[in-house]
Amino acid sequence: MKACWMNGTMVDADDAGISVYDHGLLYGDGVFEGIRFYDTVPFRLDAHLKRLQRSARALHLDLPYSLEQLAAATRQTALATQEADGYIRLVVTRGKGALGIDPRTCAASTVFILADELQVVDSQAKRDGARLIVSSLRRLSVDQLDPRIKSLNYLNQIMARLEANDAGADEAVILNSNGLVAEGTVDNLFIVTEGVLLTPPVLDGALDGITRQVVLELASSQNIPCREQSLAVYDLLNADECFLTGTGAELIPVAQLQGRSIGSGERPVYERLQTAFTQLVRLEAAA
Ligand SMILES: Cc1ncc(COP(=O)(O)O)c(C=O)c1O
Numbered sequence: 001m002k003a004c005w006m007n008g009t010m011v012d013a014d015d016a017g018i019s020v021y022d023h024g025l026l027y028g029d030g031v032f033e034g035i036r037f038y039d040t041v042p043f044r045l046d047a048h049l050k051r052l053q054r055s056a057r058a059l060h061l062d063l064p065y066s067l068e069q070l071a072a073a074t075r076q077t078a079l080a081t082q083e084a085d086g087y088i089r090l091v092v093t094r095g096k097g098a099l100g101i102d103p104r105t106c107a108a109s110t111v112f113i114l115a116d117e118l119q120v121v122d123s124q125a126k127r128d129g130a131r132l133i134v135s136s137l138r139r140l141s142v143d144q145l146d147p148r149i150k151s152l153n154y155l156n157q158i159m160a161r162l163e164a165n166d167a168g169a170d171e172a173v174i175l176n177s178n179g180l181v182a183e184g185t186v187d188n189l190f191i192v193t194e195g196v197l198l199t200p201p202v203l204d205g206a207l208d209g210i211t212r213q214v215v216l217e218l219a220s221s222q223n224i225p226c227r228e229q230s231l232a233v234y235d236l237l238n239a240d241e242c243f244l245t246g247t248g249a250e251l252i253p254v255a256q257l258q259g260r261s262i263g264s265g266e267r268p269v270y271e272r273l274q275t276a277f278t279q280l281v282r283l284e285a286a287a
Contacts, residue, residue, distance in 0.1 A: 001080075001081050001082050001083065001117075002014065002081065002114070002115070002116050003077045003078075003080035003081045003114070003115045003116075004016045004077070004112060004113065004114050004115075005073045005074075005076065005077045005112065005113040006110075006111070006112040006113075007110065007111055007112070008065075008073075010076070010077070010080060013114060013116075016112065016114075018093070018110055018112070019096040019110075021096045021097060021098070021099070022093050022094070022095060022096050022097075022110055023093060023094035023095065023096075023097050023101075023103065023106050024091070024093025024094060024095075024110065024152055025093070026099070027094075027101055028151065028152040028153035028154075028155075029059070029061075029093065029094040029103065029106075029152065030059075030061070030091060030092055030093035030094055030109075030110075030151065030152040031052055031055035031056050031059060031061060031091075031092050031149065031150055031151055031152065032052075032089060032090060032091040032092070032150060032151075032152060033048045033049070033051065033052050033088075033089075033090045033150065034087065034088070034089055034247045034248060035048045035074065035087070035088040035089075035090065035247060036085070036086070036087055036088070036118075036247050036248075036281075037078040037085065037086050037087075037088060037115070037285075038084075038085050038281045038282060038284075038285045039084050039085070039282065039285035039286065040078055040079055040083075040084055040285070041075075041078075041284070041285040042074050042075060042078055042088060043247075043281055043284060043285070044210050044214065044284075045071055045074060045075075046067075046071070047210050047213070048090070048210060049067045049070055049071060049074075050067070051150060051208065051210070052070075052090065052092065052150070053067060054148070054149075055148070055149045055150045055151065056092060058146060058148070058149045059149060059151065060103070061092065061094060061103075061109060062108075062109050063092060063109070063111075064108060064109050064111060065111060070090070070111075070113075073113055074088060074090060074113055077113045077114070077115045078115050080115065081115045081116065081117065083117045083118075085117075085118050086115055086116055086117050086118050087115070087116055087117075087118055087119065087247075087248070088113060088114065088115045089113070089114045089115075090111075090112075090113045091110075091111070091112050091113075091114075091152070092109050092110070092111050093109060093110045093111075093152065094106040094109060094110075095107065095108045095109045095110045096108075096110070119248075121248060121249055121250070121252070122170060125170045125252055126252055126253075128255060129252075129253040129254055129255025129256070129265075129267075130169075130170040130171050130244065130252050130253070130254050130255060130256075131168075131169045131170050131171075131254075131255060131256040131259075132164070132169055132170065132171050132172065132173050132184075132254055132256065132257045132258075133163060133164050133167045133169045133172050133173070133257070133258055134172070134173050134175065134233055134257070134258060135159075135160035135163050135164070135172040135173065135174050135175070135185075136163065137156060137159050137160045137163070137174060138174070138175055138176060138177050139156065139174045139175065139176050139177075139182035139183070139205035139206075140156055140205075141176060141177055141205060142203060147182065147183075147202070147205045147206055147207055148202060148207065148208050150207060156174075157174070157185035157186060158185075160172040160174050160185050161185045164185070171184050171185060171187070171244065172184065172185055173189065173233075173236070173257070174205070175205075175233070176204055176205035179232065179233075180200065180204050180205075180230045180231065180232055181200050181204065181230075181231040181232065181233070181235070181236065182200065182204055182205030182206050183200070183205065183206040183207065183209075184244050184246075186246055186248060186249070187209070187211075187244040187245055187246035187248075187249045187252070188206055188207065188209040188211070188212040188244065188245045188246065189206075189231075189236075189242070189243075189244055189245075189254075190212075190215065190242065190243050190244075190245065191231065191235060191236060191239035191240075191241065191242045192239060192240050192241035192242075192263075192269045192270070193235065193238070193239050193240055194240070195224075195225060195269075196225045196226065196227070197215075197219050197224050197225065197226035197227075197269060198226070198227060198228075198229045198231060198235070199212060199215075199216070199226075199228055199229075199231075200228065200229070200230055200231050201228040201229075201230065202228075204230055204231075209245060209246060210247065211245040211246050211247055211249075211250065211251070212245050214245075214277065214280065215245050215251070215273055215277070218273055218276045218277060218280065219273065221276075222272060222273070222276060224269060224272070224273070233257070236257050236262065237257060237258075237260060237262070239262055239263060240263040240264070241253070241262070241263050241266075241267050241268075241269055241270050242254035242257070242262045242263070243267075243270045243273075250274075250277060251270065251273060251274045251277055253267050253270050
C-alpha cells in the first residue's frame with residue numbers, strides 16, 4: 001500500500017500534490033534520496049540522511065527538519081505501507097516561489113516522503129547479466145554540477161538511458177570529460193580483475209553510493225582485495241567480472257558491454273558479495 005508524509009503529516013498518497021510554483025518542479029531545484037526498507041526497517045537510513053544533508057548544503061537548501069525528525073518520519077511512512085519490503089523516496093524541494101529562478105522567492109522547502117511496495121528490478125538482467133552501452137554523453141564534473149549532489153535534475157542520466165533504450169540495452173555507462181568511467185545512470189560500477197575488486201573514485205564523476213559503500217565494506221570483511229581506481233572502457237572490456245550497485249538495483253551482474261561479453265560468464269566474486277549483501281540487509285533489519 002502507498003503511504004505519504006508531507007511537510008509534517010501523513011496524507012493520502014494518491015491525492016498528495018505540490019504547487020505548480022514549486023521550484024523543484026519548475027527548475028529541478030531540490031534533492032532526494034531513494035531508500036529501501038527490508039522487514040519494515042529502512043536500510044542504512046543514517047547514511048542516506050547524511051547524504052541528503054550534504055546534498056542540501058551544497059545547494060544552500062534549508063532542511064526544515066532535523067535528521068532525527070526525518071528519520072522518524074521515514075520509519076513511520078515505511079510502516080504505514082504495511083509491507084515488509086519496499087522503496088522510499090524522500091524529496092526536499094526549494095519550495096513554492098515566484099516564476100523566476102531566484103531561490104530567495106521560495107519561503108519554505110517542501111519535504112515529502114513516499115513509500116510503496118517494491119518495483120521488481122528486471123529479473124532477466126539479474127539472472128543473465130545486464131547489457132550495457134557506453135553513452136555518448138559525459139557526466140557533469142565537480143565544477144559543473146558536482147556528481148555527489150543527489151539533485152532533482154537527472155536529465156544527464158535520462159538522456160544516457162534513452163541511448164541505452166534505443167540500443168536495446170539495459171543500462172548505459174557514463175564517462176567523465178576525461179573519458180574515464182564515472183558510473184551508470186542510477187548505479188555505481190565495479191569490476192573484478194585478477195581477483196581485485198575495483199570501482200572508480202567518486203571524484204571521477206560518481207554519486208557516493210550507499211550500496212557502493214556497503215559492497216566495499218563487505219569485500220573487506222570477506223578478504224576480497226578492493227580499491228578505488230580510475231577505470232577506462234578498456235578496463236571494463238578486459239575485466240573478469242563487472243557488476244552494478246544501487247538501492248534499486250542492489251547488485252546486478254553485467255554480461256555485455258557494447259555487445260561484447262565481459263569475462264567468461266563465471267562470477268565468483270559477484271556471487272559471494274551478492275550472498276553477503278542479502279544476508280546483511282536482513283541482519284541489519286533484525287538488529
Ligand atoms: C546517479 C546515481 N549513481 C549511483 C546510485 C547508487 O547509489 P545508492 O547505492 O546510494 O542507491 C544512484 C542511486 O540512486 C544514482 O542515482
